[in-house]
Amino acid sequence: MAESMPSAMDYPEHERTYAGFINFSKVGTIAVLNVVLCLLLFTFGGGAGTFFGWIAMVATLVTAAIGMAIGEKGWIPPAIVFVVAGLLAIVTTA
Incomplete structure (x- = not known):
């Protein structure tokens, strides 16, 4: 009988997938x-x-597409848009 050993886990690939x-x-x-x-801006x-x-x-x-391409610090471009849109919402709905 042939013994089959399970293949070793590819931990670097798992960590890369988790980071993604x-x-x-x-x-x-x-x-x-x-x-x-944006919906708030459209409505009010x-x-x-x-x-x-x-x-x-x-x-x-x-910026979401750019953020996905950047990697670990990819949340920064959409966050900038969030801050600007929030300021615009404050100004236009007041």
Whole structure:
């Protein structure tokens, strides 16, 4: 009878996959918060809010893609859009 040994785990690949999952979670969470801010701008911001909401929505898509490509610090570009969209929401809905 031939004994079959299970193959060794590829731990570096597991760690790389986990790091990618964590990065995706960070970027995805901030992108969802950006979408919520855009919806707030669309609903309560009037004409200027709609305009800035669309700009923030496009910026969210672009920065989320950039954030996924950057890696560990990929949450920073969408977070910048979140801060700017939050300021725009404060200004346009007041």
